[in-house]
Every structure is written in C-alpha cells, then in structure tokens.
Amino acid sequence: MENINFKVYTSISNLPENWNAIAASNHFLQTPYLEVLENSAPTNMECFYIGIFENNILVGTLLSQYLDLNKLESFGERDSFFKKHVRNFIFKNFASHVLFLGNNMITGQNAYALSKEIEHKHLSQLLIDCSDALILYFKNKGIKIHIVSFKDFYENNATLFKKHHFKNLYEFNAQPNMIFNLNENWTSKEDYVAAFTKKYRDQYKRAHKKYNGIIEKELSLEDVVSLENRINELYHYVAKNAPFNTFFLADNHFSTFKKQCGNRFKIFGYFLDNKLVGFHTLLLNGEVLETYFLGYDDEIQKNNMLYLNMLYNMTEFGIEHNFKKIIFGRTAIEIKSSIGAEPVYMSGFILHTNSFLNKYIGKIFQNLEPNLEWNQRHPFK
The missing domain is CATH 3.40.630.30 (Gcn5-related N-acetyltransferase (GNAT))
Incomplete structure (x- = not known):
C-alpha cells in the first residue's frame, strides 16, 4: 500500500x-x-x-x-x-x-x-x-x-x-439485481418469442394486444427538451410510488443526460392520441445494455399493460443490437422474471x-x- x-x-x-x-x-x-x-x-x-x-x-x-x-x-x-x-x-x-x-x-x-x-x-x-x-x-x-x-x-x-x-x-x-443474459442464438424478437412456453407466449400476445393505439418513438435531444416537463411528471409519479427512495432526479436530468451522452443514452417515448403517456431510458455500456429510469401515466399503464410492453421493448432492443446482457435493476423483480431476467444477488x-x-x-x-x-x-x- x-x-x-x-x-x-x-x-x-x-x-x-x-x-x-x-x-x-x-x-x-x-x-x-x-x-x-x-x-x-x-x-x-x-x-x-x-x-x-x-x-x-x-x-x-x-x-x-x-x-x-x-x-x-x-x-x-x-x-x-x-x-x-x-x-x-x-x-x-x-x-x-x-x-x-x-x-x-x-x-x-x-x-x-x-x-x-x-x-x-x-x-x-x-x-x-x-x-x-x-x-x-x-x-x-x-x-x-x-x-x-x-x-x-x-x-x-x-x-x-x-x-x-x-x-x-x-x-x-x-433485493436482487435482475439480469437477462441474452441467448446468443437470438437475432430477432421472433426468436425471443418462440423460446417462451405457451403461458408466457400468451402473456406476450395479450400485452401487445392491449398495447394497441400506443405509438413508440425514440426521442431526440430537441424532443426531450420540449417534453421535459411531462417527462418529469411521469417520472415523479413512478418514483413517489416506489417502496423506497433516497433521491429524486433534477428537473433537467434527462435533457442533460441526452446532451452529454448522445446516442449512448436512449430515451423512448410512448404516445397515445399524440400525448406522452410513458417513457423509458437505456444506456449502451459496451456489451451491456443498462436500463435506467422510466415513467408512465398510471391509468394508461393499467389499461394498456404499458410497463410490461416497455420491458419487452427493452429486451427486443438488446437482442436486435447484439448486447450480451441487460441489467434491469432491483424494482418490479417478479414481472421482470416473467420476461426472462434472473436474480443476481x-x-x-x-x-x-x-x-x-x-x-x-x-x-x-x-x-x-x-x-x-x-x-x-x-x-x-
């Protein structure tokens, strides 16, 4: 030393x-x-x-x-x-x-x-x-x-x-970190869905049927800046209803992140009738895809299974862009296990x-x- x-x-x-x-x-x-x-x-x-x-x-x-x-x-x-x-x-x-x-x-x-x-x-x-x-x-x-x-x-x-x-x-x-080690033989979402048992393939189909009418779009820096108030509103709803918090993100956090990290930081918006009703974020960390913060309108989440669809979309992004694993973090661990993530303590x-x-x-x-x-x-x- x-x-x-x-x-x-x-x-x-x-x-x-x-x-x-x-x-x-x-x-x-x-x-x-x-x-x-x-x-x-x-x-x-x-x-x-x-x-x-x-x-x-x-x-x-x-x-x-x-x-x-x-x-x-x-x-x-x-x-x-x-x-x-x-x-x-x-x-x-x-x-x-x-x-x-x-x-x-x-x-x-x-x-x-x-x-x-x-x-x-x-x-x-x-x-x-x-x-x-x-x-x-x-x-x-x-x-x-x-x-x-x-x-x-x-x-x-x-x-x-x-x-x-x-x-x-x-x-x-x-609580365990939920990590999805992606099958190296999967190259598309079709490969992913085909690997499900009938029960979870039916879950996937049911979630996508409920998803009808919601449009997903990757947001540019300009989009994030113009929508930041709404993004923060959706984030705060989820954060305040978490079982435990030690901080809340600053109001300019998402636009600052996008500005500093560019294409290594992805933010996807979910729109219903041209209104932002949810978002999720990803960070490209070498061969690892890191999930970050998200937010949603609770009523839309319940009626359209929005959160589950977000998890499927994150997984499909990881497969289609050749990531080896996805870090899903410690929240909502049971539903994350239903899409393929496994607990790592x-x-x-x-x-x-x-x-x-x-x-x-x-x-x-x-x-x-x-x-x-x-x-x-x-x-x-």
Whole structure:
C-alpha cells in the first residue's frame, strides 16, 4: 500500500487527462456520465471523483456520493403508514447524512474501475481510507456523516473483501439485481418469442394486444427538451410510488443526460392520441445494455399493460443490437422474471459512525430496507 494513494476531486474539470482511458471498462465512471452528475445530480446529492494512483500514475477511478436525506420530500409512499413513519423517524434522526462509495443511482458494480489488478487486501483498505477522508471533509464543514455504505459487489468480490478490511462491516443483500443474459442464438424478437412456453407466449400476445393505439418513438435531444416537463411528471409519479427512495432526479436530468451522452443514452417515448403517456431510458455500456429510469401515466399503464410492453421493448432492443446482457435493476423483480431476467444477488457493506449504533446496524438496516416476497417466473421452454 505504500506506493498506492488517492486524490479526491470535486470537479470534473480537474480530473487527470487519462481518466477516461482508465475508466474505459465502465461508462458510468467516464466523464460524459460524470458531467451529467455534476450538472444535474439530485438536489440532495454531492458527488466526488477519486483518482487511485500507484507511484503517482493513475491506475483507478472511483465514484463517491453524499446524500442529505433531510432535503428529501419523500422516502416512498407505498409502504404501510406505520412502517413508513418508523423508517422516516430512523432516517431523520440517525441516518440522514449518508456517504456512498459507489453509485446510489444505479444497480450494479459501478464503484470503481482499475487499469491493473489491486489485491482485495489493499483495495478494501483503500476504500475505507477514502471514506475516512470524506468523513473528515464533511466534519470540517460542520456535517456529521451517520452512515457509510460500500455499494454493490458481486459475490466473488464481496467474499474477497470480507477476508480483509471489510470483515467487521455489516454485509447486506438487498433485493436482487435482475439480469437477462441474452441467448446468443437470438437475432430477432421472433426468436425471443418462440423460446417462451405457451403461458408466457400468451402473456406476450395479450400485452401487445392491449398495447394497441400506443405509438413508440425514440426521442431526440430537441424532443426531450420540449417534453421535459411531462417527462418529469411521469417520472415523479413512478418514483413517489416506489417502496423506497433516497433521491429524486433534477428537473433537467434527462435533457442533460441526452446532451452529454448522445446516442449512448436512449430515451423512448410512448404516445397515445399524440400525448406522452410513458417513457423509458437505456444506456449502451459496451456489451451491456443498462436500463435506467422510466415513467408512465398510471391509468394508461393499467389499461394498456404499458410497463410490461416497455420491458419487452427493452429486451427486443438488446437482442436486435447484439448486447450480451441487460441489467434491469432491483424494482418490479417478479414481472421482470416473467420476461426472462434472473436474480443476481449483490452485497453491500455498511457501517454507522456512532460505535454504539453500529452494534445494532443490522436491526436498523432491516427497518430501512422494505421486505419483499416474490415468486420467480421461468418463462422459457
């Protein structure tokens, strides 16, 4: 570790010139996306970009996010009155200042990218050192960080981290990341539909019949700008009715994303009688298709099975454009399994900076994370 150190940056303009080359494996750590965060992050979020150096040569990039949950209008409205208020009380009093090592806005292992292998023994120490530096940064500003979360690691990495400096941290497994590993023999939606059992082929046909009258269109930057108020309205409906939220996107987020990332960021609008009634977004991340935020009119969603049709459309886009897998994230996991996605459990590690409360972090976390019971579907022959 004596030859490895790090530097924290608060502005994209100060990053080393070769930052994108080091972060080449992950679009979510490259400057076009980081500029989206810098220019349109949620109002309760502050982002930090951390360079990892070996002998003063950049060998890694890392993203960290601070969330002030006191600024949040809602943590989610779907849960029961009692559970919602218990959770809100815990957050406001014991967990309102949260530091993430990783990206809290998306699901997946997106915390860091490395140009060379660093042993997990050293990497786990480095992540903790970075969190300590940011805790001190906020302390000097008069802000006490309550919770630190090291976010989203696949099982092999989590196991290795636990052997070293994460061994005393509380490991949590939230709802699974729904991932669709696409069949390499599929080249069209017809191949996809043909692989369904009769039950799920009938579901596909029923959804498309209900879809009648809705027109799907890929939106240009000009379209996104002109429709942004309506896009935000549809997004907020879905976000507020999610079981749990720690942020809401800025009003200019989608247009900023489209402007910064161009054709690597896709936004599709759904129109009924020339009115936007829904949208979904995709990010092209190498051989991986990442689903992003969406929104819809609830009445149209119910009457036209709009959400299910969106999932089919995302899948067909992935097949037709030769992606190897689609990352569908953690929401609506049962319906996602019905179109072919499978659960992949990921680990996070968490600590409370109050040593007494940290002893009970497991019980506290259980009150923050909504319970979920679901049945995995198996749609293929």
